[in-house]
Amino acid sequence: VILAVCLNPALDITYRTTNVRSGTSHAVEVAGERAGGKGINVARVLHQLGIASTVTGLLGGARGAALEADLDAAGVAHSFSPIAGASRRSITVVDPDDAMVFNEPGPVVASEEWRHFLDRYRDLLGAASAVTLSGSTPPGLDRSAYATLVGIAGAAAVPVVLDAGGPALTRALAQGPTVVAPNRAEVAETLERAIDGRTGLRAAAEELRARGAGSVVISDGPDGLVCATRGGAWLARPPHRVTGNPTGAGDALTAALAAGLERADDWPEILRMGVGWAAGAVATHVAGEIDERVAAEAAATMVLEEMP
Amino acid sequence: VILAVCLNPALDITYRTTNVRSGTSHAVEVAGERAGGKGINVARVLHQLGIASTVTGLLGGARGAALEADLDAAGVAHSFSPIAGASRRSITVVDPDDAMVFNEPGPVVASEEWRHFLDRYRDLLGAASAVTLSGSTPPGLDRSAYATLVGIAGAAAVPVVLDAGGPALTRALAQGPTVVAPNRAEVAETLERAIDGRTGLRAAAEELRARGAGSVVISDGPDGLVCATRGGAWLARPPHRVTGNPTGAGDALTAALAAGLERADDWPEILRMGVGWAAGAVATHVAGEIDERVAAEAAATMVLEEMP
Numbered sequence: 141v142i143l144a145v146c147l148n149p150a151l152d153i154t155y156r157t158t159n160v161r162s163g164t165s166h167a168v169e170v171a172g173e174r175a176g177g178k179g180i181n182v183a184r185v186l187h188q189l190g191i192a193s194t195v196t197g198l199l200g201g202a203r204g205a206a207l208e209a210d211l212d213a214a215g216v217a218h219s220f221s222p223i224a225g226a227s228r229r230s231i232t233v234v235d236p237d238d239a240m241v242f243n244e245p246g247p248v249v250a251s252e253e254w255r256h257f258l259d260r261y262r263d264l265l266g267a268a269s270a271v272t273l274s275g276s277t278p279p280g281l282d283r284s285a286y287a288t289l290v291g292i293a294g295a296a297a298v299p300v301v302l303d304a305g306g307p308a309l310t311r312a313l314a315q316g317p318t319v320v321a322p323n324r325a326e327v328a329e330t331l332e333r334a335i336d337g338r339t340g341l342r343a344a345a346e347e348l349r350a351r352g353a354g355s356v357v358i359s360d361g362p363d364g365l366v367c368a369t370r371g372g373a374w375l376a377r378p379p380h381r382v383t384g385n386p387t388g389a390g391d392a393l394t395a396a397l398a399a400g401l402e403r404a405d406d407w408p409e410i411l412r413m414g415v416g417w418a419a420g421a422v423a424t425h426v427a428g429e430i431d432e433r434v435a436a437e438a439a440a441t442m443v444l445e446e447m448p
Numbered sequence: 449v450i451l452a453v454c455l456n457p458a459l460d461i462t463y464r465t466t467n468v469r470s471g472t473s474h475a476v477e478v479a480g481e482r483a484g485g486k487g488i489n490v491a492r493v494l495h496q497l498g499i500a501s502t503v504t505g506l507l508g509g510a511r512g513a514a515l516e517a518d519l520d521a522a523g524v525a526h527s528f529s530p531i532a533g534a535s536r537r538s539i540t541v542v543d544p545d546d547a548m549v550f551n552e553p554g555p556v557v558a559s560e561e562w563r564h565f566l567d568r569y570r571d572l573l574g575a576a577s578a579v580t581l582s583g584s585t586p587p588g589l590d591r592s593a594y595a596t597l598v599g600i601a602g603a604a605a606v607p608v609v610l611d612a613g614g615p616a617l618t619r620a621l622a623q624g625p626t627v628v629a630p631n632r633a634e635v636a637e638t639l640e641r642a643i644d645g646r647t648g649l650r651a652a653a654e655e656l657r658a659r660g661a662g663s664v665v666i667s668d669g670p671d672g673l674v675c676a677t678r679g680g681a682w683l684a685r686p687p688h689r690v691t692g693n694p695t696g697a698g699d700a701l702t703a704a705l706a707a708g709l710e711r712a713d714d715w716p717e718i719l720r721m722g723v724g725w726a727a728g729a730v731a732t733h734v735a736g737e738i739d740e741r742v743a744a745e746a747a748a749t750m751v752l753e754e755m756p
Binding site: 168244 | 463468471472473476548549
């Protein structure tokens with residue numbers, strides 16, 4: 141079972157309207173309400189592909205109950221730790237030309253609630269073959285939250301995929317995460333410098349390894365993945381750019397990396413799955429889903445180059 | 449007691465953020481959640497000024513419960529009729545330069561739920577000295593909803609102030625509402641023609657009277673009010689334009705008209721209160737509140753011109 145951690149899940153509400161303009165009122169249609177957050181998207185992708193997973197995290201209030209009901213309806217296994225605060229909303233306003241997203245910060249988590257979650261996390265790790273850590277952390281948790289979770293997984297000998305940047309990544313590196321999967325912007329934020337071109341990504345990946353990561357997979361959007369491991373480094377990309385909705389591509393990549401670790405694939409095979417699933421996510425409108433035909437084609441035609 | 453009807457109340461959620469741009473994600477702060485809707489704003493203004501009122505309408509779901517709790521906290525008396533659907537949200541996104549509002553349509557109301565509301569409305573009219581009808585109607589009600597409510601109030605000999613436009617106003621006119629208080633745009637929508645200048649408003653007001661309204665008060669924004677009654681017609685305006693937030697000015701005017709009817713003031717006195725409260729509402733940031741100092745000054749200095 142792959143354990144997907146979603147510390148700050150959101151009730152994703154989609155509004156459909158026309159002609160969004162500042163300074164005015166808009167009548168909207170409520171086009172959907174569903175459980176969201178990066179960890180939940182990871183679990184959704186794994187569920188779609190028939191890979192056993194459980195999503196865990198912190199959840200509360202009427203919106204928390206709505207989140208669980210939506211996951212039940214989708215058949216996604218979950219085991220959240222209850223908190224007194226209410227889970228957040230995320231509002232996406234879609235008009236025919238565009239979309240805007242408004243993300244609430246989430247509930248304040250008390251230190252006792254965090255300790256209760258850690259107990260649950262330890263229990264769930266007992267049955268886990270890999271764990272993913274991704275997405276924002278709610279107010280009240282400090283910047284070491286992901287470092288703590290990486291350390292506990294390491295002690296339990298469960299491989300970890302961490303998708304984070306900035307101080308959360310910096311602190312987690314010291315705990316030796318199996319794989320870190322930041323994007324280019326997150327790498328720049330973490331190393332506090334601009335990252336130029338592919339050679340810059342390659343050097344940055346090695347720097348993240350030197351700081352403690354076992355392997356590093358940096359996603360560079362439509363330009364593919366730069367990967368550095370103990371056994372080699374690669375650029376992996378689809379043969380042509382996939383256009384569409386990039387939301388959720390990072391989550392599909394995280395899911396693929398965890399699935400690859402679980403199967404103990406070699407890196408070229410893991411990257412093939414990563415390029416495929418990410419392309420499949422870009423081809424759908426909704427985060428947490430992939431277009432399996434696009435994914436299979438992108439995986440089959442992946443261009444893999446060794447990097448010196 | 450003034451009975452304020454709010455058929456489609458909303459949980460008004462305010463998000464504060466910076467640099468709202470299309471095509472991007474925004475971290476927001478939840479700056480507030482409160483009970484909203486035009487009828488609730490009317491009741492809030494009356495409550496602020498110490499005038500006994502009750503707000504009624506249709507309400508349901510967890511958001512309906514949150515609405516009632518907020519009214520309780522504010523000390524605003526309410527008696528809503530429960531429905532199976534969930535009350536709507538309204539999201540206001542505020543950045544330092546601007547604001548955008550997204551209004552959900554509201555719950556679908558079943559015909560049986562509407563009949564239950566009508567029973568409650570009849571009961572509440574027994575103790576009412578005036579009733580206000582304002583704001584949107586939820587899905588499932590037809591365009592005769594306000595006409596029905598005007599007719600029932602008339603049968604109970606309770607004077608009615610109706611703030612509506614378009615088909616809802618057209619149908620309600622035939623039931624002889626005591627006062628209708630549309631704005632310029634609503635008048636144009638109702639008469640299906642452009643309304644030019646003050647003489648156009650004056651003629652339109654007479655036309656609405658001819659169709660069944662006892663008195664007509666058309667609000668022309670910062671340019672004041674055009675009023676036509678059986679006993680005369682007036683232009684009433686503040687001596688200088690009040691700048692600020694026009695949201696809620698119409699609700700303050702509706703509240704003033706109902707309070708004037710309750711006290712059986714003569715029309716110049718009612719208009720003095722209407723100009724004052726509307727100016728007081730423009731001077732505040734929040735709908736449902738008035739700046740009493742600004743209101744008193746605008747009322748004291750109101751310019752009243754008879755119109756031929």
